[in-house]
Amino acid sequence: MIDNSIIVKCKKGDQQAYSLMYKSCAPYIFTIVKNYFCYDDDRKDALQEVFAQIFLSIQQFDDTKGSFKSWASKLTVYQCIAILRKKDKLQINYSLEVVDDVEETALDAIEKLSINDLELMLKNMPDGYRTIFLLSVIDEYSHKEIGDMLGITAETSRSQLFRAIKWIKNNILNKPNMLQYGLL
Amino acid sequence: MAYYNRLRDQLRNETPLPEDLSWESMQAGIYDKMGQKKKKRRLLIWWLLPILIGGIGMVLYFGEVENTNLPVEIDTQNKIITSPISKPSAGNSKENITSHQSTNTSEIDSQSTANKTEANTNQPIVSKVSVRSKNTVILAKDQSKSFANQIQQTEQTPILKTDQINVSSNPIDIVAIENKIANQGYSDLMNPYAPKPYFMIVPLTLLFNDDLNTLFSRTITIPQVSTTLPAKNKKSEYFGSMDLMVNTGISFWNIGKPATLQLNSELHKALISEKELPGFSMAIRHDISISKPFFVTSMIDYQRLYSIFSYDGIKTAPKQVDDIIISIHDNLISGEKTYVRGTASVNENVTRKLQHRNQMVRSSFSLLPGLQHNVGNWAFKVNAGPTIGLFTTGKGKTLWHDEVVAYDGDLPQYNNSIKIGFTSSALVKYYVSQRWFLHSSVLYQKYLTNHSADPTQIIKPSLWNISAGVGYSF
Numbered sequence: 001m002i003d004n005s006i007i008v009k010c011k012k013g014d015q016q017a018y019s020l021m022y023k024s025c026a027p028y029i030f031t032i033v034k035n036y037f038c039y040d041d042d043r044k045d046a047l048q049e050v051f052a053q054i055f056l057s058i059q060q061f062d063d064t065k066g067s068f069k070s071w072a073s074k075l076t077v078y079q080c081i082a083i084l085r086k087k088d089k090l091q092i093n094y095s096l097e098v099v100d101d102v103e104e105t106a107l108d109a110i111e112k113l114s115i116n117d118l119e120l121m122l123k124n125m126p127d128g129y130r131t132i133f134l135l136s137v138i139d140e141y142s143h144k145e146i147g148d149m150l151g152i153t154a155e156t157s158r159s160q161l162f163r164a165i166k167w168i169k170n171n172i173l174n175k176p177n178m179l180q181y182g183l184l
Numbered sequence: 185m186a187y188y189n190r191l192r193d194q195l196r197n198e199t200p201l202p203e204d205l206s207w208e209s210m211q212a213g214i215y216d217k218m219g220q221k222k223k224k225r226r227l228l229i230w231w232l233l234p235i236l237i238g239g240i241g242m243v244l245y246f247g248e249v250e251n252t253n254l255p256v257e258i259d260t261q262n263k264i265i266t267s268p269i270s271k272p273s274a275g276n277s278k279e280n281i282t283s284h285q286s287t288n289t290s291e292i293d294s295q296s297t298a299n300k301t302e303a304n305t306n307q308p309i310v311s312k313v314s315v316r317s318k319n320t321v322i323l324a325k326d327q328s329k330s331f332a333n334q335i336q337q338t339e340q341t342p343i344l345k346t347d348q349i350n351v352s353s354n355p356i357d358i359v360a361i362e363n364k365i366a367n368q369g370y371s372d373l374m375n376p377y378a379p380k381p382y383f384m385i386v387p388l389t390l391l392f393n394d395d396l397n398t399l400f401s402r403t404i405t406i407p408q409v410s411t412t413l414p415a416k417n418k419k420s421e422y423f424g425s426m427d428l429m430v431n432t433g434i435s436f437w438n439i440g441k442p443a444t445l446q447l448n449s450e451l452h453k454a455l456i457s458e459k460e461l462p463g464f465s466m467a468i469r470h471d472i473s474i475s476k477p478f479f480v481t482s483m484i485d486y487q488r489l490y491s492i493f494s495y496d497g498i499k500t501a502p503k504q505v506d507d508i509i510i511s512i513h514d515n516l517i518s519g520e521k522t523y524v525r526g527t528a529s530v531n532e533n534v535t536r537k538l539q540h541r542n543q544m545v546r547s548s549f550s551l552l553p554g555l556q557h558n559v560g561n562w563a564f565k566v567n568a569g570p571t572i573g574l575f576t577t578g579k580g581k582t583l584w585h586d587e588v589v590a591y592d593g594d595l596p597q598y599n600n601s602i603k604i605g606f607t608s609s610a611l612v613k614y615y616v617s618q619r620w621f622l623h624s625s626v627l628y629q630k631y632l633t634n635h636s637a638d639p640t641q642i643i644k645p646s647l648w649n650i651s652a653g654v655g656y657s658f
Binding site for chain 1: 198
């Protein structure tokens with residue numbers, strides 16, 4: 001992904017290295033950022049925030065503990081969540097509803113959508129649901145990890161994922177939308 | 185899951201960066217955000233600093249309150265726990281939960297025995313079950329008129345038809361219930377879906393049973409239960425109580441008179457000095473707490489102090505010599521010599537140079553009121569008060585009445601009156617176990633009365649002492 005010498009130079013605060021790192025990493029970082037934010041302005045702002053954080057925190061990167069890519073992607077996800085929180089877009093609906101094992105069956109239901117359509121659908125999802133969905137399904141964080149990130153319990157995370165999938169089913173897999181997307 | 189793998193791949197598929205997100209157009213924004221974040225970090229540090237100082241202050245202030253933790257007491261005087269034991273006469277079992285109340289009292293209560301007048305000793309039944317405790321919900325039951333009669337019947341004869349069990353001998357059960365309640369969060373208890381403590385659920389389950397004939401009731405009367413739980417931190421109990429300490433340390437002292445004395449008389453020219461050397465001390469200290477944070481120290485200390493006495497002088501002493509030839513008469517005519525003998529006085533100059541290591545032993549008693557402050561395992565004490573010099577002896581050499589004299593016992597230049605002084609000390613102690621502690625102190629002692637036997641000379645010694653030792657709290 002990126003040459004180690006660039007990382008070393010970035011640690012020293014070399015602005016030329018910043019430029020090289022940005023050019024090297026920005027496409028990958030942007031793929032993560034664009035999933036969490038729908039609007040271009042938000043994505044641009046988030047990308048700047050993420051790189052500012054990467055440049056400031058790169059001293060803490062230790063290549064013996066993992067690759068730069070995984071470190072950067074984790075930092076990106078955390079930064080995206082921080083921005084969403086800052087903008088008060090992460091409204092977690094705290095419920096005492098306990099969801100045990102509904103994900104697999106619920107997820108099966110949305111497999112009828114094409115990948116492109118689902119990607120489009122995700123943009124229309126409420127930020128809270130989308131965040132949980134992305135964290136759990138796409139970024140493959142465990143519910144415990146998601147709970148730690150969002151300051152909620154693992155049960156609430158599980159419940160939110162269930163609600164997100166339910167939202168997809170209710171709002172996308174309804175008859176008019178299915179007709180629109182050619183699912184019927 | 186292949187679908188989601190494909191979805192994952194698609195969402196993670198790197199796409200070319202849009203033009204407006206190139207480094208050239210982004211770098212200004214990135215550097216700006218870096219500056220903002222750095223500023224935030226600096227601000228955070230400046231915010232944390234006063235918080236840290238405030239936190240330390242609170243620890244210092246409230247540390248003392250925490251240390252005053254008294255043993256927890258649960259008093260369940262005259263509380264009765266009632267649960268169903270006997271068969272009812274009628275099968276009116278429909279009851280509704282009518283009120284949910286919250287209270288902050290800490291007791292387990294039943295109202296089944298109060299002010300009942302009618303008598304039917306055969307069919308007692310529970311009228312009301314209420315479990316009141318810290319932050320708990322009271323579930324009370326509403327009775328129909330006929331059911332109320334049954335209740336009254338039950339409660340009229342609690343002694344004959346119910347088992348009375350005095351649980352005062354087993355207070356642990358009460359404590360266990362109390363702890364379960366305390367552990368339950370307020371929101372959990374207010375939430376109807378949240379799990380309830382077993383003692384809140386079980387009585388209601390019994391009461392909702394349609395067949396009340398199968399129910400049994402037992403009245404447990406607790407006339408007086410006073411259970412004392414051990415305090416959480418036993419160490420804090422002993423902070424500020426009676427302490428016995430022994431310590432030893434190094435003493436630096438000042439004789440309290442000019443270090444050098446120059447004599448320049450006709451017969452005696454000398455330079456005399458006495459320079460203090462460090463000594464050591466041992467002390468037994470007894471602290472009694474009066475009321476927090478005040479305490480009184482009574483202390484006996486023994487000090488062994490050293491000094492170097494130097495003398496460098498010439499002493500001229502007139503000496504009378506008897507029967508010496510004082511003149512010779514020589515007769516030049518006869519050639520005869522006559523020797524005249526007599527007494528004559530001559531000056532004898534004695535030059536003396538000496539250096540001697542003196543030793544002084546002193547013992548004193550101090551009574552020092554003071555203040556103490558506890559923080560965790562640490563305790564800090566400061567105190568000050570009067571000191572009485574019990575005895576002072578020494579061994580060495582000194583100048584006394586223009587003479588260098590040796591002494592072993594009372595110091596020649598000291599009077600025998602009671603020596604009164606002033607002592608102040610600061611002590612820090614650290615508890616290594618519940619009762620044993622290590623301590624270190626700094627002590628300053630200044631004698632206010634003149635030690636000198638010569639009223640024209642003033643000797644008021646002072647002393648600094650740094651010591652460490654062990655102590656035991658009672």
